[in-house]
Amino acid sequence: MRFFKKESPLPEQAPPSTEMDQLRQLVRKAGMPPEAADATFMEIDRIAKMPPGSTEHTIGVSYIDYLTHLPWNRTTDDRLDLKAAKQVLDDQHEGLLEIKNRVLEHLAVRILRSERRHxxxxxxxxxxxxxxxxxxxxxxxxxxxxxxxxxxxxxxxxxxxxxxxxxxxxxxxxxxxxxxxxxxxxxxxxxxxxxxxxxxxxxxxxxxxxxxxxxxxxxxxxxxxxxxxxxxxxxxxxxxDHRGPVLCFVGPPGTGKTSLGLAIAKSMQRRFVRISLAGMKDEAQLRGHRRSYVGALPGRIIQEIRRVETINPVFMLDELDKISQEFKGDPAAVLLEVLDPQQNTHFMDNYLDLPFDLSKVMFIATANTVDTIPEALLDRLEVIELSGYTEQEKVRIAFNHLIPREIETSGLEGRSIDISQAAVVRIIREYTREAGLRGLQRQIAGLCRKIALDQVDQGNDAAPLAITEEAVERLLGPRRHTLEVTQARDRVGVATGLAWTRTGGEIVFVEATQMRGAGQLTLTGSLGTVMRESAQAAMSYIRSHVEAFGIPADFFERHDIHIHIPAGAIPKDGTSAGVPIAAALLSMITGRACRRDTAMTGELTLTGRILPVGGIREKLLAAHRAGVRTVVLPAKNGVDLQSIPDEIKQVLCIIPIEELPGAIEQVLIGRDSLN
Structure with a gap:
């Protein structure tokens, strides 16, 4: 019989690492700053003493897991190539030279910084x-x-x-x-x-x-x-790494503010994040909830940073002007910290309760107007205005971008579809009335759908299709807009004014009439306080210069005057209506008709001086769309004409005026010219 020596038992396997050890290992791999790592290790030691089944233990483990999956030091490399960036911006957007140059300036600074040797x-x-x-x-x-x-x-x-x-x-x-x-x-x-x-x-x-x-x-x-x-x-x-001012694109809807941010991210080869601030009224949506709340989460900023897994994305804050403020806190106050390069290196989210570095993020904001943005927040922004597109720019954008995109979306690629330039011009003039491109895109999409339906009905017998100017009305229906200015006659007491709104420039008509009375002034048309004061200032100036305008001295004592601006359901306010109101009043009192194709803008003082106003580019674009031929502007707005496209200045006759009598001579015509 053979005896075998009893073997010693195998050495026991090392016990599996505990959950806390695994969390400590994750913290070491996360690349946290030393201060954040020390605080996290202390938190792990604290929850290690809790019963594993307790609610606080579960919340603590989830918190540590969230921290270790944040991109504390992960970045993407910027493509610092000006030619490639310019090509991407030109491919994505037509025009917008000022904004493109600003992006290229930013890249040029980055290139010089990267080339600097210590x-x-x-x-x-x-x-x-x-x-x-x-x-x-x-x-x-x-x-x-x-x-x-x-x-x-x-x-x-x-x-x-x-x-x-x-x-x-x-x-x-x-x-x-x-x-x-x-x-x-x-x-x-x-x-x-x-x-x-x-x-x-x-x-x-x-x-x-x-x-x-x-x-x-x-x-x-x-x-x-x-x-x-x-x-x-x-x-x-x-x-x-501090960026300085944050870019803020301001302009009417449909001018490409959001897509421009995406093009910037693509040109720099950064990841893109967008959150909409419209209607946001709870500060916790941006800064997060404290962990004492059940179901607490970080704010949207930290959530998006974690989702894109990098600390240097292009981060777009959309609709900044539509942010709300209620008893739950002011979200705009959080943005003061987020957008300040001196503070955002240690951004404190309530859930994290640790400083997080946002200085490498390229923030871009968008808004339709800066009027509702808090002044302290506006001070941190570099405002770049998108004023809308001219008719020729819209035609180029339609052929270079919109039509090819909609043809592909409608399944018409590969088919012989020829849309003429005259057809696109008719769509722009008669089916859209906007500063941006959203309405034009909808009409082109509708046109392509009609073409797709015809192609399917005809089957394989579908012949090459040419969309002419006449075919537009057959496919899209009757025209929806007319040129009010060119298709109307000159009238007594009706002046053409130019206004600026958050949707771009617009044409407004100021009507004035008289009746027997005792000098009462009536204002209608949903006018705001500023516009009412402009009307009263115009009345005071005219009454103090009755002899200069040939008005009977007792005219205002024997007549009531009514000033109305149509579209009464739409609120109207601003300083731009002073000159057109004065022109309508003098036209009504003297019986001289106003030139319908001459539009005016400017603030009027009691001494008859015409002060400069804003939104000149938007107003001139609106005048061009409406068929205006002559525009009377305050002389001090002459500097704003440098940013006006040459194609607009070649079509419009722009007359700078310093005082009201000069404007009146350009606008009013003699009695013998009445129809």
Missing amino acids: TMLVVDDEKTTRMNLMHVLTKEGYAVETAADGLEAIRLLEKQAFDIVITDLKMEQADGMQVLETAKQKNPDTEVIIITGYATVATAVSAMQKGSYHFLAKPLKLDEIRTTVAKALRPKQTRL
């Missing part, structure tokens, strides 16, 4: 040490200069500034302490690293008190030098 000064009386440090730092991409002693280093510091100074402590004539004092005196931002083979606690303390960044002992370890230099430069690199 400067180093190495000071040591041992040639071998100098050469070794110079070789190592040059390979890291730094611009390095050397000095053989302290006096030579001080002379170099007098001539130029350095980001980092690495100096030996013991040198003849001038030691490292003198180099340190000179460097800090000339430029407090210069970091000084002292190296020595005679390190003592006293000298290290003295160097730190004088502003030394670090104190290293010889013999030097090259990895230690690289790490120390990188840490010393980190605050300088962080300061370069």
Whole structure:
């Protein structure tokens, strides 16, 4: 019988790591800043003492899991190529040169910053040490200069500034302490690293008190030098990441504000985030809820940052002007912190309860108007206005972008479909009346659907189709808009004015009539306070100059006057109506008709001066769309004409006027011209 020796039992497997150990491992891999990591480890230690089945334990584990999945230090590389970025912007959008140039300026700054080399000064009386440090730092991409002693280093510091100074402590004539004092005196931002083979606690303390960044002992370890230099430069690199003003695209609906943000992200090869602020009334939607609430979540900003898994996306805050304010807090107040480069490096979300760096995010805001944006928030924005498109720009956009897109969407690609330019012009003039492109896109989409229906009905027998100007009415129905100005006659007491709204420029007609009475003034048409005051100012000016206008002295005592602006269901306000109201009044009183094809804008004072107003580009575009031929503008708005497209200035006769009598002579015609 064979006896076998009893084998010793197998060593027990190491017990599986606990849930808390796994969380600690996730924290180490998350790349958190040291302060956030320390706070997270303390939170893990706290929940480790709780019963695993308790609610607080579950909430704590979910919280740690959320923290470890945030992109604390993950970024995407920017494509710093101006030609490629310009090509993307031109492919996505027609015109908009000012905005495109602003984006290219931003990229140019980034390119110059990335090309900037940090400067180093190495000071040591041992040639071998100098050469070794110079070789190592040059390979890291730094611009390095050397000095053989302290006096030579001080002379170099007098001539130029350095980001980092690495100096030996013991040198003849001038030691490292003198180099340190000179460097800090000339430029407090210069970091000084002292190296020595005679390190003592006293000298290290003295160097730190004088502003030394670090104190290293010889013999030097090259990895230690690289790490120390990188840490010393980190605050300088962080300061370069601050973006300055936040771009805010302001313009009427349909002008491409949101899609422009997407094109910017594509041109820079960054990820794109968009949240709509319209109707947002709870501060917690942006800043999050505290974990004491059941079902607490971070705010939308942190949620979107986690979703895109990078800390440097293009982040669009859409509809900034429609943000609400209620008892639950002011969301605009949160944006003051988010959009401020001096504060958003430590953005505090209520759920995270830890500072999160938002300085690398490129924020872009959009709005229809800046009137409802809080002043403090507006101060942090660089407003760039999108004023709408001219007719020729719309035609180019239709053929280059809208028609190809809708043909593909309607399944017509590959078929012979030819839409003439005259057909597109008719759609623009008779089926849309807007500053943007949304209505034009809808009409083109409707046209393509009608074509698709005809193609399916005809089957394989479908012949090549040419959409002419006459075919538009057959497919889209009767025209929906007419040119009120060109198709109406000159009338007494009816003046053409120009107004600006959040949907772009518009034509308004001011009507005035008289009746027997005792000098009462009636204003109708849903007029706001400012417009009512403009009417009263126009009346006061005319009454004080009755002789100059040939008005009987007792006219106002024997007549009541009624001023009306049609479309009474639409509220109207602003300073632009002063001149057209005065023109309508003088036309009614003197019996001279107003030129229907001459539009006016401007604020009127009691002395007859015409003051400048805003929205000139939008108003001129509206005048062009409506068929106006002559526009009377305040003379001080002449500087605004530089941004007007040449195609508009060639069609419109623009007359600058400083006082009301000059405007009246341009607008009113003689009695013998009445129809």
